[in-house]
Amino acid sequence: MKFTREILINTVLAALLLAMPFAALAMDEPFYVTLATRMAILALAAVGLNLALGLGGLVSFGHAAFFGIGGYAAGILSTHALNMQPLLTWPFEIESSEQMLVAWFVAVAVSGPVALAIGAISLRTSGVYFIMITLAFAQMIYYFAISWPAYGGEDGLSIAMRGTFPGVNTAVPLSFFLICYGVLMVALLLFACVRASRFGAALQAARQNETRLAAVGIGPFPVRLVAFVISAMVAALAGSLYADLNRFASPSMLSWQMSGELIVLIILGGTGRLFGPVAGAMLFVLIESVLGGLTERWQLFLGLILLGVVLFARGGLIGLVAGKSRHG
Amino acid sequence: MAEPVLSIRELRKNFGALKATDNVSLDLKPGEIHALIGPNGAGKTTLIHQISGSIRQDSGAIEFLGEDVGGLGMAARARKGLGRSFQISSLAPEFSALRNVMLAQQAAQGSSFRFFRPVMRDRSLTDPAMSMLERVGLAGRARLPAAELSHGERRKLEIAIALALGPKAFLFDEPMAGMGPEGAKDLTGFLDGLRREAPILLVEHDMDAVFALADRISVLVYGRVIATGSVDEIRRDPEVRRAYLGEHT
Incomplete structure (x- = not known):
């Protein structure tokens, strides 16, 4: 593989994110460990969305649904485990678990079929209709969550104890960060694989010119549907980690x-770029915490930055530094 | 006589009051080039769209290799072996010329639901795609994004993609359009050899090319086929001369 500027930037970003919590601890600023963890988790969710949005051109305005489903998976499992209640009593009994891996599995296993149903309907539309219909589905799930008193309703669901992980004390912020960072790296690896694969080729062609894809005999619909489902599952996994980070599954995760x-x-960060979500999440959390500390109206500045990116740097941060992406 | 590869029976398509396709029947026999000519707005491209499946006929049948494909979508028809090129080049603009052809190659090989092996290191995709580009004379431009190719090069790339599908019949919609006399001459020679691989239904405005290539010609005027026959028959047909060729001869 050629060592391009993009690879260099990706390496730097990965190293920066990894170094951040260690530096924070060395400077006795443990709060920044949480920030770094937040960056990693948001980046993970965005890597998921990047698959649908970046590669497939599917602007899903409803990925919070999957992020939230993941969060609630962690919250509900933890609540049941704490109260020693089984997770299901019918049609067969399933014990709950405080294991993080179980929460991840549930998050992925629930969000997959939900995404399949939402995608199967939404992907019959395109453009602004697709945006609106994915939003509508996510809002349905949001209102369902806040009207479901068994799991906190509007108050959300607190998680008394962060999920456990074999051989790791997840209550230690640095350990939890490393888990999130590890998952992020695996997700990035998968993203890179998918992008370079036959499936990735078909998915990107569907974005560029769906008539061309159909004319060579590949139906765009199933390709997009599978991408949408994978994308949702990654977002759900991130949601599960996010709830564990905050020890709280909030309906706002679904909003x-x-x-x-x-x-x-x-x-x-850069649409469709491998490290776009990482760059974007790091910048976003940084803006949020730095400007958020100075003014309550930090989102105004975020808006200005976003405006600047959209007007002058379409490729996002990665595009700005590494140039246009090449497809070989 | 050999069974036709493609056979269209009593095809009709209306857009409101406009009869874009008015009871069209024609067929494509093995080894032939069947040219479809007619003035602008005669419904040639609409007909190609219906055959390839990108628009649906109102009534009538489209049989391909003895099977009714009239109800299938575009992708399904392409998988059965209908390779088409577009009147206006339709490519994946960000992909290189090579990757555009590789996409067709991957479709021809079957499943696109493979998630791990990188396509650029898959010689079962890159090698045949490269040789298709060589055949149309684009090998030197293989790494360039389709968007950066010249108009004529994009036309050639369309044909390379159709070739990579290994189709049982070609539908070419004005492949010479905008090629210039030199390019059109090259392409005429190329298409002449191509008919041995699969028959070609050729929509073309370049009459030199049509007369040089066609085994049979059908003339479409206002959605209707007013004549079908050999080059000589069409040249002599008084109705054709009146309706169409008058402006050329």
């Missing part, structure tokens, strides 16, 4: 603002 935030992250 449309969250969906918007994920889109903003990708646009900031």
Whole structure:
């Protein structure tokens, strides 16, 4: 593989994110460990969305639904485990678990079929209709969550104890960060594989010219549907980690603002670029914490930055530094 | 006589009051080039769209290799072996010329649901795609994004993509358009050899090319086929001369 400027930047970003919590601890600023973890988790969710949005051109304005499903998976499992209740009593009994791996599995296993149903309907539309219909589905799930008193309703669901991980004390912030960072790296690796694969070729062609794809005999619909489902599952995994980080599964994870935030992250970082979501999440969390500390109206500045990126740097941060992407 | 590869029976398509395709029947026999000519707006491209499946006929049948394909989508028809080129080049603009052809190659090989092996290191894709580009004379431009190719090069790339599908019949919609006399002459020679691989239904305005290539010609005027026959028959047909060729001869 040729060592391009993009690879260099990706390496630097990965190293920076990894170094951040260690530096924070060395400077006795443990809060920054949490920030770094937040960056990693948001980046993970955005890597998921980047698959649909960046590669497939599917502007899903409803990925908060999957992020939230992941969060609630972690929250509900933890609540049941704490109260020693089984997770299901019918048609067969399933014990709950405080294992993080179980929560991840549930998050992925639930979000997959939900995404399949939402995608199967939404992907019959395109453009602005697709944006609106994905938003509508996510809002349905949001209102379902806040009207479901068994799991906190509007108050959300606190998680008394962060999920456990074999051989790791997840209550230690640095350990939890490393888990999130590890998952992010695996997700990036998968993203890179998928992008370079036959499936990735078909998915990117569907974005560039769906008539061309159909004319060579590949139906765009199934390709997009599979991408949408994988994308949702990655977002759900991130949601599960996010709830564990905050020890709280909040309905706001399901809200449309969250969906918007994920889109903003990708646009900031670079749509369709491997490390776009990482760059975007790092910048976003940084802006949020630095400017958020100075003024309550930090989102105004975020808006200005976003405007600048959209007007002058379409390729986002990665595009700005590494230039246009090449497809070989 | 050999069974036709492609056979269209009583095809009709209306856009409101406009009869874009008015009871069209024609067929494509093995080894032949069947040219479809007619003035602008005669419904040639609409007919190609219906055959390839990008628009649906109102009534009538489209049989391909003895099978009714009239109800299938575009992708399904392409998988059965209908390779088409577009009147206005339709490519994946960000992909290189090579990757555009590789996409067709991957479709021809079957499943696109493979998630791990990188396509650029898959010689079962790159090698045949490269040889298709060589055949149309684009090998030197293989790494350039389709968007950066010249108009004529994009036309050639369209044909390379159709070739990579290994189709049982070609539908070419004005492949010479905008090629210039030199390019059109090259392409005429190329298409002449291509008919041995699969028959070609050729929509073309370049009459020199049509007369040089066609085994049979059908003339479409206002959505209707007013004549079908050999080059000489068409040249002599008084109705054709009146309706169409008058402006050329």
